[in-house]
Amino acid sequence: MPGRLDIFKRKNNKFKFVDNIEEHDFIKLIKYDKRTNKIAESALDNLIIPFPNFEAADFNKVHDWNAENDKYGKSYQLYIHSLRFVSSLLLQYEKNEDIKYLKKAEVFIESWIKFMDSKPQSEMLWYDHPVANRVQNIIHFLYLAKNKLNINEKKYYKVLRKHGEFLMDDSHYNYNNHALMMDRSLMILGNILDDYDLFSTGYRRSIETFWYSFSSQGSHLENSPDYHRMVLKMYLEIEEYLKKHNQTFGDTINQYLELALDFLPVVARPDKRIPALGDSGNSALGRVKKYRNFSDSELGLTIIQKDEKSKFYLSFISGYSSVTHKHRDDLSLTLFYADDDILVDSGKFNYGKDIRRRYVMSPEAHSTLLFKKEDYKLVKENRFTRKVRTDKYFENENYTLVQGINESFENSQVSRLIIVLRKYPVVILLDKASSGVEETVYQNFNLSPKSKIEEYRNDFAGILTKSGNRVTFTQIGDVKEKVDITSSQTEPVQAIVTTGYGKAAETKQLRFSAAVNNSNSYVFKTVISMDDSLNIQMTDIDESALKISVNGEEIFINI
Numbered sequence: 001m002p003g004r005l006d007i008f009k010r011k012n013n014k015f016k017f018v019d020n021i022e023e024h025d026f027i028k029l030i031k032y033d034k035r036t037n038k039i040a041e042s043a044l045d046n047l048i049i050p051f052p053n054f055e056a057a058d059f060n061k062v063h064d065w066n067a068e069n070d071k072y073g074k075s076y077q078l079y080i081h082s083l084r085f086v087s088s089l090l091l092q093y094e095k096n097e098d099i100k101y102l103k104k105a106e107v108f109i110e111s112w113i114k115f116m117d118s119k120p121q122s123e124m125l126w127y128d129h130p131v132a133n134r135v136q137n138i139i140h141f142l143y144l145a146k147n148k149l150n151i152n153e154k155k156y157y158k159v160l161r162k163h164g165e166f167l168m169d170d171s172h173y174n175y176n177n178h179a180l181m182m183d184r185s186l187m188i189l190g191n192i193l194d195d196y197d198l199f200s201t202g203y204r205r206s207i208e209t210f211w212y213s214f215s216s217q218g219s220h221l222e223n224s225p226d227y228h229r230m231v232l233k234m235y236l237e238i239e240e241y242l243k244k245h246n247q248t249f250g251d252t253i254n255q256y257l258e259l260a261l262d263f264l265p266v267v268a269r270p271d272k273r274i275p276a277l278g279d280s281g282n283s284a285l286g287r288v289k290k291y292r293n294f295s296d297s298e299l300g301l302t303i304i305q306k307d308e309k310s311k312f313y314l315s316f317i318s319g320y321s322s323v324t325h326k327h328r329d330d331l332s333l334t335l336f337y338a339d340d341d342i343l344v345d346s347g348k349f350n351y352g353k354d355i356r357r358r359y360v361m362s363p364e365a366h367s368t369l370l371f372k373k374e375d376y377k378l379v380k381e382n383r384f385t386r387k388v389r390t391d392k393y394f395e396n397e398n399y400t401l402v403q404g405i406n407e408s409f410e411n412s413q414v415s416r417l418i419i420v421l422r423k424y425p426v427v428i429l430l431d432k433a434s435s436g437v438e439e440t441v442y443q444n445f446n447l448s449p450k451s452k453i454e455e456y457r458n459d460f461a462g463i464l465t466k467s468g469n470r471v472t473f474t475q476i477g478d479v480k481e482k483v484d485i486t487s488s489q490t491e492p493v494q495a496i497v498t499t500g501y502g503k504a505a506e507t508k509q510l511r512f513s514a515a516v517n518n519s520n521s522y523v524f525k526t527v528i529s530m531d532d533s534l535n536i537q538m539t540d541i542d543e544s545a546l547k548i549s550v551n552g553e554e555i556f557i558n559i
Contacts, residue, residue, distance in 0.1 A: 014157065018151055206238065311336070387407045438516075
């Protein structure tokens with residue numbers, strides 16, 4: 001790292017540090033928005049909203065730092081111990097300069113310190129995410145409270161030192177978005193406490209985490225577009241912070257950050273929502289949508305889309321470089337056309353132990369291939385072994401083609417070749433499955449809850465979308481049977497999708513069955529048409545080529 005920073009020039013008593021805190025010395029955890037006032041006013045009444053739209057915890061009789069809520073799983077405790085709601089009080093104080101918000105923030109911080117000193121058994125008290133974000137909120141409070149409240153600097157110095165010791169401990173560090181939160185707080189702490197070791201550790205590790213966390217195409221590798229947005233924002237904020245102190249991540253990382261800015265506009269759906277892949281929700285893009293195809297084998301994500309007018313969009317997942325926020329969703333696709341969801345992902349539900357969380361992470365919750373008996377495990381080593389991978393991508397004026405392979409089963413393997421026609425709203429799936437044991441493979445399609453199954457046979461299914469458009473699934477060749485799936489939110493959980501944090505709705509699935517052996521032949525050859533008027537014929541399927549006829553126009557495809 002080039003030289004010591006300008007911030008390390010103070011020669012003060014170590015317990016006298018608050019007066020030196022300036023606004024450019026820290027990063028505010030959140031910004032004021034339409035939800036800030038509600039959270040702050042609720043906190044004044046001792047009703048703690050840990051995160052926007054979460055149900056409140058009642059702190060009137062006692063400050064219950066162990067408050068839980070099954071609906072939100074571990075996230076409820078995580079955000080309580082992050083003191084995120086305190087940040088809303090601080091922002092409200094900055095907005096209207098009413099000292100009651102600042103004093104209330106002090107009450108909660110002092111209460112939390114007392115709770116900490118009691119050495120309770122609390123999983124989220126000393127956990128990477130809340131520790132890192134709590135540091136930012138406490139420093140924000142100290143900056144606002146100087147010369148306004150009577151601050152015991154020695155106590156707060158020791159509290160921040162304790163946080164710094166935790167954040168410096170490599171045994172608490174994993175190369176993911178939580179790690180970057182830790183590094184950000186270490187850099188801020190090093191600044192505030194005039195400790196170069198704290199700062200340099202955060203700076204060094206944040207650079208290491210960058211190279212671990214982003215692909216060569218600038219894609220964040222945690223399997224969820226929402227986390228790409230969050231981590232990119234953190235890196236950009238930290239770079240801005242560094243520049244205020246005559247430091248930087250350097251030209252190379254900054255050029256990758258520029259590249260990363262293009263990711264969300266490309267992978268966003270035509271309705272300008274972020275796709276609910278992995279542990280993402282369905283948040284708004286907030287930027288101009290870009291229509292071009294995208295395939296990143298390191299991330300294991302391919303997006304095939306057409307122009308804004310057609311509003312055709314397909315996502316395909318196959319492969320991963322990190323198990324963070326990864327579902328067992330390999331070889332799965334989502335499909336959107338003409339403002340209608342056709343095939344959807346299951347979402348994240350929450351981060352708790354709810355049986356619905358387990359389900360939405362499973363292959364059964366996705367439009368993929370799954371075996372009756374055998375499942376596969378997610379392993380960190382796939383970053384290097386690539387047993388699950390995207391191994392082929394090609395596009396020309398007539399079609400776009402992508403293929404994924406999953407060889408991580410103990411006895412079996414599956415592959416899926418997807419062909420999207422350029423001129424027609426037609427998707428072709430060529431699915432292979434083989435096994436060294438007696439097995440059955442299922443081809444699963446997870447439909448939008450707003451769709452209606454109109455017709456359903458072994459070799460054909462027709463659905464009506466919410467707009468009344470008809471989509472057909474035609475099986476070419478022999479299919480053993482269709483499987484009827486009854487949706488349920490209790491054991492066994494089946495056919496549900498996430499509609500919000502801790503919320504789920506029942507949906508419908510198409511599931512076709514085929515017997516599996518050791519051969520390398522196609523077990524499913526499926527044509528999905530989003531235009532019921534098209535006359536589609538598919539012939540000459542072999543290992544290298546096929547011919548498709550659409551309304552008499554012949555298209556030759558090399559596979």
